[in-house]
Amino acid sequence: MKQFFQYLIISLLWLSSASVQAALTIEITSGAEAALPIAVVPFDTSKLPGKLSVDIASIVTSDLNRSGVLKVLESKSLPSQPYYSNQVRYAQWKAAGQEYLVVGRIFEKSSGQYDIQFQLLDVLKQKQLIGYSLPAKKRNLRASAHEISDLIYEKITGTRGAFNTRIAYIRAQQDKGRKYILQVADTDGFNAQTVLESDQPLMSPSWSPDGQSLAYVSFENNRPEIFIQHLATARRIKISGFKGVNSAPDWSPDGKNLALVLSKDGSSDVYIMNTATKRLTRLTRHRGIDTEPVWIDKGKRIIFTSDRSGSPQLYEIDIKGGKPRRLTFEGRYNSAASISPDGRNIAMVHGERGEYKIAQLERETGNLTVLTDSTLDESPSFSPNGKMVLYASTRGDNGVLYVVSVDGRSKHRLSDQTGDVREPVWGPYKRKQ
Template sequence: MMKRFFCYFLTCLICSPAFAQFRIEVSGVGLTQIPVVIAPFRGQEALPQKISEIIRADLERSGQFRVINSPVGAFDETSRPELTALRQAGADAFASGSVLKLADGRIDVRFRLWDVVKGQDLSGRSFAVSLPDLRLAAHRVADDIYEKLTGDKGVFSTRIAYVTKAGQRYQLWVADADGENAQSALASPEPIISPAWSPDGNQLAYVSFESRKPVVYVHNVSTGKRRLIANFKGSNSAPAWSPDGNTLALTLSRDGGSQLFLLSAAGGEPRRLLQSTSIDTEPAYSPNGQHIYFVSDRGGTPQIYRTTASGQGVERVTFTGTYNISPAISPDGRWLAYISRVGGAYKLHLMNLPDGAVSVVTDSTADESPSFSPNGKMLVYATQQQGREALMTSTLDGKVKAKLSGQQGDIREPHWGPFFK
């Protein structure tokens, strides 16, 4: 069921069973990938999850790495690897490590990363974590490897939010960036839509229909406590945080029609952003907080526009196609991701904002809700495959995609959280 601009509040509803576990399927090959070997960690066989496999899946999903099966024997972080054999296998980098259960029940995770070409020790770290945090430790190792080898910060230890429905039960979930370790943040008999992470990663704004109309709540992820932020006359929808976390842009119909307003994150009286007789919705802040992108039909069909954060002036951004919605801006402000209708199909597009060049990221036909990873190198979005709804991640060039699909049911409304502060 696709999100439609003119029926925004009604067609975001989710209609299949919920689930919390994912199966990651990576497809495609990037144009340039770093060949790396991730050796099995010593001691991991005694644990319920193989940490080296988690690291491998993270790196493959990023599109930046080609993981080679280890041509050498068992190694841990204290051993110098057999560099000649690794070079002959075509590896540029090698990571190994160990896991050990401590007396207090925690797991000691250690790793070391080698530059195979230069024969240099690049990095090494250790973590003492509880068993439930073993996956998080693996993601942190993957983050370190990613950053050392690419120069960019890794996002594997960040989180995503999404929504499911089972029967008449809707749930808001918070999960690892690979979709695993999902925790239910909220359950409701009424629809939940449009989750949006605060810049510090501690809160989620979302829209709930439990009052028999759309209202906006802000939910503290750590404590589970929430507060009502927008319950004005008519509908309250599409919350988006300002980069400093002090303001929410949202869509209200309190004055008739759907219009953009700004509201203090502490609550209070909203301020109308634009004076318009058109439908204006789906706001998204630029990373520097100076502009707000939004969807409007002021030109006759839904297109993406931009105004200043104070509502001074409106500039049209999208010109290709007659139906463009769901804007998301990359953390560096360079890219605009959005959904465009092409011949009846809804596809994820990417615009290079400095020059306006547009590319199609997907070959699917029912894409929705794009959201950038906090390093700006990947996207998560919802789509349909073989009649079922699923989450996908993709590199910006669309060359490498990973399907985060569950054992049963459908998932919707993904939003990728920020780096941990």
């Protein structure tokens, strides 16, 4: 075994500023027809001593467009550039076909300390819907822009926004040999930070419910093993390194247990591990492949993939055990379940005639809706507000990430210049500071 270790190079680069080189950028692939028209005027920065590195209005514009619910007026079509509500001539915006208008301005209170003010206006009622002043440090300006997007989105749609959250994914790179990088980024793909880098495969990131840690699979010892890593401190432990497969970790809603897959007792089966005591409970017992467990119904049940019927399909089992119940019947291949936050919908990889797309199953009715139209889609993951699904697809020789609205009407690509990106997982809401 020793000879394998010499190849191992693992570096922990969390919060390393040098790792931002590989930013993702957004490209709109299709917009929704029925989206609500909104104009976002560039914020006034004329009171600032220097130029700001971050364009708040363009971040908000990109966020709102990505939602599929709102459609932002192109900046070249703006009839005027007001910064305060009392500068707005509503008739002008009504004539431009807009229902909502966002204006704002940025001040520097002290060095590196900003105050961002914005107002969301209703063009038809000619009044302010919301207006806030947000204090922001220089390094948090992007997060503040996403917070503004969240506030606008929630006021208009009534649903909490999920722009100011994080995504995790694996990037594979060819650079003096193959490299695998676990990264965390903003939901628009910017502000990417490396959590772990290895010359052996990394897989299956899973967020802890508090957003503080990731569980993942690393092949650093030349076999798949499960690790847990605290993001802020980079402290990591190997939680599962049994003989055979150790894979597919998924954190329980209370953060105390991991569902995972082990083949130490023969074939791949689903187990539950208490992360504090490492005590294992075996949940499934079958000679087929049982994998990809995800918690549902506040931790009472688990949905998993099994090929016990001859091809991979989704099943549901009580965590106390019992007989699994099959959930999917359409299509030869259904796997990789992700559960909507309200527990009503399951996103999955749906394979039919050799094509793999993302589909959504409504639990109550059993209705299956196909959301995507390419052929090698995988790893769906719901946004914390349940309105979007993040997933991976293939474009040329590279893996790329997409976001699709749950009605399937709007799809956006998080494009990437430097490599092959896969296995995205959407993190939970940030805790209020």
